[in-house]
Amino acid sequence: MGCNPQIGGNIETHPQNHHPDEPELLTVKEASEKLRISKWTLYQLIRSRRLATIQIGRRRLIPAAAVQALVQQLQQESTA
Numbered sequence: 714m715g716c717n718p719q720i721g722g723n724i725e726t727h728p729q730n731h732h733p734d735e736p737e738l739l740t741v742k743e744a745s746e747k748l749r750i751s752k753w754t755l756y757q758l759i760r761s762r763r764l765a766t767i768q769i770g771r772r773r774l775i776p777a778a779a780v781q782a783l784v785q786q787l788q789q790e791s792t793a
Contacts, residue, residue, distance in 0.1 A: 738767070738774040747780055758783065 739747065744764075745755040758764040763786070765779040 735777055737777055739777055739780065741773060741775065744775040744780055748784075 736743070741752055741755055745752045748755065755764070759766055759773070759775075764775060764783050766773050766775050768774070
């Protein structure tokens with residue numbers, strides 16, 4: 714029927730795992746809500762280059778894959 718994630722498994726960043734209803738690029742607000750962190754904390758992750766972004770004009774956007782990659786990196790750090 715749908716994707717059946719394993720408990721305790723890592724989030725993969727492959728395009729086939731991208732949910733069709735989720736936008737490819739997230740605003741700062743959307744990314745902070747997805748990660749359940751403040752916008753200030755999100756900007757800290759961007760400044761420290763732990764979260765990749767792109768800029769289109771004056772807008773700063775976060776690829777959904779970058780959010781998934783950050784989560785995976787944080788999971789690996791927490792088990793190391």
